[in-house]
Amino acid sequence: MTIVAGARILVADDQPDVVRTLTDPLRRAGAFLTFVRDGEEALQRVAGGGYDLVLLDMKMPPHDWGGLWFLEQMQERNAVLPCIVLSGEGQQRQTVEAIRLGARDWISKSDADKELVTRCNSQLETDFSRSVSSMIAGGPGPLAHAYSRYQSTVGGDLQYVGALRLIEETIRLIALIGLATSAPEQCGPLRRVRPGDLARPSFGHWAALLGELASHDKTSEVFRALAQHLRPENDKQIQDLNKLRNNHAHGGHDPSMADRERVLRVVDTWAHRLASTPFMIGSDAQMRFKGEDFEVSVLEHRGALPPRLTRLTLPQPVVLKAGPHLFAAGTAPVPLDPWFRVLERGSNGAGCTLGSFDGTKSSNPKAPLGEDHLTFTDSATGERGIRLADSSASWASVSSWFRTPTDVRDSGPTDG
Structure with missing residues (x-):
């Protein structure tokens, strides 16, 4: 059984129909998905607790680049939760900025159907393997x-x-x-x-x-x-x-x-x-x-x-x-x-x-x-x-x- 089975993943994207299709491989793999339409609601959900991973669109409310806004807010609050960027065509500069702001990885939306489960599982395996030692240290x-x-x-x-x-x-x-x-x-x-x-x-x-x-x-x-x-x-x-x-x-x-x-x-x-x-x-x-x-x-x-x-x-x-x-x-x-x-x-x-x-x-x-x-x-x-x-x-x-x-x-x- 993979770690992604049973994981609770927050998906933030202002195109719900599109992103539900993109993330369907995760649902079939056993992940529990919660969908929100903007960075503000995503921040509220994270603050409310209970999530293992965030999948984040770059271009959504608030402002033009709500994904970057979300990452900035997470950094200010010292909140440690792995975020993976769903990157659209022509968003290379914003994706690089997202990594600088703490995003762990990025996946092109065009490749999501093939890579999403593997990359999410890999990220969770990394974080879970470090979780006990991280708790002991800090x-x-x-x-x-x-x-x-x-x-x-x-x-x-x-x-x-x-x-x-x-x-x-x-x-x-x-x-x-x-x-x-x-x-x-x-x-x-x-x-x-x-x-x-x-x-x-x-x-x-x-x-x-x-x-x-x-x-x-x-x-x-x-x-x-x-x-x-x-x-x-x-x-x-x-x-x-x-x-x-x-x-x-x-x-x-x-x-x-x-x-x-x-x-x-x-x-x-x-x-x-x-x-x-x-x-x-x-x-x-x-x-x-x-x-x-x-x-x-x-x-x-x-x-x-x-x-x-x-x-x-x-x-x-x-x-x-x-x-x-x-x-x-x-x-x-x-x-x-x-x-x-x-x-x-x-x-x-x-x-x-x-x-x-x-x-x-x-x-x-x-x-x-x-x-x-x-x-x-x-x-x-x-x-x-x-x-x-x-x-x-x-x-x-x-x-x-x-x-x-x-x-x-x-x-x-x-x-x-």
């Missing part, structure tokens, strides 16, 4: 470290189990970003996840949380784009992955070769897609006025490395609270506390690291849920169950997401 810290741990598992059951664990960690991280960047008074109370479920959340609980938040139009745009990369149509793929995880963890199920290939393909696909929604998690931010803009000095948690100081420019001043923030193009920094915390002198001994929520713990099992402490996973080491001395890391700080914050300690049915 992805947001929690994802980069998780992918680094996965990369250390090689072959057989270890790689399969490592892939399933990484998939769960990715779902958890994106769900937590949804909680941290959205307002509970607009999106809550949660209905598919009960308070007790978060004492020891399972794959199924994180998947349910992701699905519920993703279906709400009041969650943050950056979260909805990230969630769309993981579930471009619905939750079916994640539900299927959960079944594979449970079969292996609880039933001793020996996965088939097709199961293994499917799970490893998900790992590569998600890493590839997540790169097209660039965001950064930073902590210890300090802002100062610089000319007409505002410069923020921030510890950047990027790549599988200790955090490092970087400087960002913001068009307007913002109030930066203590703790980690999410920085994304076109939006003000968003505080991630209490779902993410900075672990000072982290357990990896590297000064500080990010902790992400992984459950609750009580010193008195008979006490009300509201007295529980939040626990965190060290992003750098994967160590779980870290409890902070800070009293603000308690159930009370997250209880507004739930209808009954002092509910009994009953997590209900669980998938483990």
Whole structure:
């Protein structure tokens, strides 16, 4: 099976009948195609998440050369998504400019019926083969470290189990970003996840949380784009992955070769897609006025490395609270506390690291849920169950997401 089978490809061309005919070989090869008529709609679709590749006409709205406009906008947003130009007769100069602006390849429309599937497949193979190492080198810290741990598992059951664990960690991280960047008074109370479920959340609980938040139009745009990369149509793929995880963890199920290939393909696909929604998690931010803009000095948690100081420019001043923030193009920094915390002198001994929520713990099992402490996973080491001395890391700080914050300690049915 080729990589193009199952790939989600965005096709931007203002001649829909012509381009549908040109791209029919991709449809027959198993690709899922979405058609838009101009660069502005293409940009909106890419920002919304869930695509693997863009096929781009040069001469379309907006302006005379909307394809070049689209590529310029992608460059400004640091969005990494492979684009292949569909080049018409007499567009050599514009095609060269498109390559300069980041397009990966070009195909003459007159040769599309013969070359399109092969060239698209080749480009996706290249990007997918690099996706894990690219995430480790430059992805947001929690994802980069998780992918680094996965990369250390090689072959057989270890790689399969490592892939399933990484998939769960990715779902958890994106769900937590949804909680941290959205307002509970607009999106809550949660209905598919009960308070007790978060004492020891399972794959199924994180998947349910992701699905519920993703279906709400009041969650943050950056979260909805990230969630769309993981579930471009619905939750079916994640539900299927959960079944594979449970079969292996609880039933001793020996996965088939097709199961293994499917799970490893998900790992590569998600890493590839997540790169097209660039965001950064930073902590210890300090802002100062610089000319007409505002410069923020921030510890950047990027790549599988200790955090490092970087400087960002913001068009307007913002109030930066203590703790980690999410920085994304076109939006003000968003505080991630209490779902993410900075672990000072982290357990990896590297000064500080990010902790992400992984459950609750009580010193008195008979006490009300509201007295529980939040626990965190060290992003750098994967160590779980870290409890902070800070009293603000308690159930009370997250209880507004739930209808009954002092509910009994009953997590209900669980998938483990």
